Amino acid sequence: MQTIGILGGGQLARMLVLAGAPLGFRFLVVDSAPDACAAQVAPLLRADWRDFDKLAEFARAIDVATFDFENVPAETAHWLTEHTRVFPNPRALAISQDRLAEKSLFREIGLDTPAFAAVDNRDDLARAVERIGTPAILKTRRLGYDGKGQFRLKSPADIDAAWSTLNGAPSILEAFVPFERELSVIAVRSREGEFRTYPLTQNWHADGILSVSLAPAPHSDVLAPIAIAHARRIAEEIDYVGTFALELFVRDGKLLGNEMAPRVHNSGHWTIEGAPASQFENHVRAVLGLPLGDTTALGVNVMLNWVGELPAATPILAEPRAHWHDYGKSPRAGRKVGHATICAANTAEMHERLARIGKALGREQQVEPVLAVLG
Amino acid sequence: MQTIGILGGGQLARMLVLAGAPLGFRFLVVDSAPDACAAQVAPLLRADWRDFDKLAEFARAIDVATFDFENVPAETAHWLTEHTRVFPNPRALAISQDRLAEKSLFREIGLDTPAFAAVDNRDDLARAVERIGTPAILKTRRLGYDGKGQFRLKSPADIDAAWSTLNGAPSILEAFVPFERELSVIAVRSREGEFRTYPLTQNWHADGILSVSLAPAPHSDVLAPIAIAHARRIAEEIDYVGTFALELFVRDGKLLGNEMAPRVHNSGHWTIEGAPASQFENHVRAVLGLPLGDTTALGVNVMLNWVGELPAATPILAEPRAHWHDYGKSPRAGRKVGHATICAANTAEMHERLARIGKALGREQQVEPVLAVLG
Known part of the structure; x- marks a missing residue:
């Protein structure tokens, strides 16, 4: 039986464990926090990212390492590759940790982006503002x-x-794009090079944090094949292995690359119930070199994010085909503590279901943009 | 956050944990075996069923106790009720632990059974054989x-x-019934008295062990409401709380009660992917007094049991809408080590899918009876 090591023990690690356990895999989570919520479902090794003695113990106990978190120090990721198999590879991780490298990669593979400029000091910033x-x-x-x-x-x-x-940190100035909508591609590429994507997801943010996702994104027949081709080129260019998200803006009907997340992604949580194989299961399959699972969408799916604290669970629990996810974390402002996924056979059914839920939760504002799109 | 204690740490406990964790619940499993497979996903308290010091520790750590196993000693179940909340209640457990009490209950609530007689000694047996x-x-x-x-x-x-x-154990002699088919009702009743059932499941056994299940059972429009009414009467009669299975024979088009299992059941494993809320999630909801989840079947579902050892996983992993379950147990003759669930939109699609899988696994014999029924 193989053991998968995960650096980071948050809700993404937790959902990876819950998806991988039915396949017979074991997990070991590394996190410095004793109350890391993934530790409720898998053994926890408490360690700092730079505690190489503990990481050596971790590497000995596992067959493959992966991440729930992209901000693991590059040094740690590199060190791990010398002691175990690591997916995604540290270069892929490094690129997506760096907004400049990321946007440059997007341009290289032919994905347009908002205008941007590197900013290393105040003068750079002044010049960048002048240009952009x-x-x-x-x-x-x-x-x-x-x-x-x-x-x-x-x-x-x-x-x-x-x-x-920004305290003088190396930065990037990006033109503010008044986009029409935000989309994401949840994609997965396996150790064997097999590549699959879920249908495009449409996303809405509040205060910079994902609030609602809708999948499949409506009216995306023309954009989907283009978005998917970009995701595939990016993955192949950096030999990416695992699930990742490519976030896109749509402006004047055209796609602009916003950022990529080298991991399972909040905008793909709907795949747990909305697709035969979730983004979490497919990440596990990918890093172990197994065949990838079915990524088709079963009907229409909406994910509502719970940020700060959980609302009352009953309106979700009592609604047919609605699914409650509580990450087992303490409430805190701005913290992702759970989500719900609502599934429906078609958009009319989803509209009715979502309106009822929004009202019962007193969250009309959160569901409103999706209701508007569902028409 | 509430903690659910489970007596018994086998695959049923394991699947209860995997279904309850997304809802935000914690678990504690009691088992005497250090390698109990549920301990891969939840903390394990190693204890014998009669180690009341350890059970006191268990009772203090949890909010509610339940079972993955009906053969917990009655004494233990009773002791627990004095120290924590226990669902199902010990009387329900005791009745379904005893084939004589169980069959008597079936008759009481109006469910016919094969002829039976209590056998406590050799003379009883001779008389019973003469009568039956x-x-x-x-x-x-x-x-x-x-x-x-x-x-x-x-x-x-x-x-x-x-x-x-049978070594002189108190027994029951049952008439052998040449039944046409075997059905089961997977039902759930909550602490609040809410009652739901999944569509009827048709089952096939091999060597006395469940081999294949098909849900919804075909041609059961007439039988389903009768079977469900029996399940409800049984649950209400013994104030049952949680998921249970009622196993039935069909003879001359009529239902006969075979046995009930006071727990989540092998013939309900298809509900993990084949229903919006699985038998495991609904058991958790029931024992915590939450609203019950949606028990409708999404399309047609077949569960293949893996007994003794696992077959090759690839034919299942590579098949759309097929789901692999490895319980993390060592292989052993007659032991349930995993299962697979295959989902399809309709019977024709299921036939095609199942025939392909049976062939790829070299398990034509296992899938044959289902293919025959699917037509």
Whole structure:
């Protein structure tokens, strides 16, 4: 029986374990937090990312290592490759840890992006603002997620505030794109090079954090094959193995690359119940070199994210084909603590179901953009 | 966050944990075996059923206790009710542990059964054979499962062999019924008295062990409401809380009660992927007093049991909408080590899929009876 090691013990690791256990695999999770929520379903090795004695113990206990978290230090990822098999490979991880390398890769493989410029000091920033204009967003190149490490410049007058907020970290200035919608491709590539994608997902954010996903994304017949081709080129270019997400903006009907996440992704949580093989199961299959599972969507699926604290569970538990996910984490502002997935046979049924749930939860605002799209 | 204690750490406990964890519940498993397979996904408390010090520790750590195994001593179940909440209640457990009490209950609520007689000594057996005739099956009243503790009498000449094989245990002689088919009702009743059933399942056994299940059972429009009414009456009569299975024979188009299992059941494993809420999730909801989940069948589902050892996984992994379950147990003759569930939109698609899988696995014989029924 093979054991999969996961660096990071959050909800993504937890859902990987829950998807991999039925296939007969064992897991070992490394995290420095004693209350890492994945430790409720798998053994936990408490260690810091740079505790190489503990990591050696980890490497001896497992057959393959993977991540629930892309911000593992490059040094740790490289060290691991010398002691065990690691998927995705450290180069793929490094590229997607760095917004500049990531956007450059997108351009290389032919995926357009919003205008951007590297910013290493205040003068770079001033030049970048001149070239790109405002509004624009200054983002740290590394360690940003869920809207953290970002500053939105409304005008050149914001340059000093932006630079001091990001504390002088190597950054990237991106043109602010008034996009029509946000899509993501959840894709998976196996050790054997097999590549599959789920139907496109449409996403809505609130305060920089994913709020709602709808899959399959409506009206995406034309965009889907293009988006999927981009995802495949990226994966092949960096020999990516595992599940990943490519986040895209749609502007004037065209795709722009926003970012990629080298891991299972929040916008793919709907696949647990909405597809025969989830993004989590397929990540496990991919890193072990097994055949990939079926990625078709079963009907229409909506994922509602619970951020900060869980709402009342009963309206979800009592609704047919609605699924409740509580990550076993303590509530905290801005923290992802759970989600729900609602499945339906068609858009009309989904509209009815989602409206009822939104009302029962007092979350009309959260479901409103999806109801509008479902028509 | 509530913790559910499970007595017994086999695959049923394992699947209960995997279904309950997404809902945010924690688990604690009690088993005397250090390699109990549920311990791969939940903490294990190693204890014997009569180690009341350890059981006191168990009771303090949990909010509610349940079973993956019906043969827990009645004394243990009763002791637990004085220290924590226990579902199903010990009386329900006691009745279904005893074939005589069980069959008497079936008759009481109006469910016919094969002819039977209590057998406590050799003379009882001789009288019972005279009354019931042969072929007949002598079964121990307690502790029988998967064909164990049984002897089939072909003629009165087998009386001595039967009696010595069962070693003088209190038994029951049952008429051998040449039934047309075997069905099961997977039902669930919550602490609040809410009652639901999945569509009827048709089952085929090999060597006394479940081999294949098909759900919904074809041609059961007439029988289903009758079977469900029986299951409801039984559950209400014994104030049953949780998931249970009622096994039935069909003879001359009529239902006969065979036995009930006071727990999640092998013939309900298809509900993991084949229904919005599985028998495992609904057992968890029931014992916690939550609303029950959706028990409709999504399309047509077949469960193939893996007994003794696992076949090659690839033909299942590579098949669309087929799901592999490896319980993480060592192979051993007669041991249930895993199963696969195949889902399809309709019977024609299932026929095609199942024939391909049977061939690829070299298991034509296992799938043949289902293919015959699918037509």
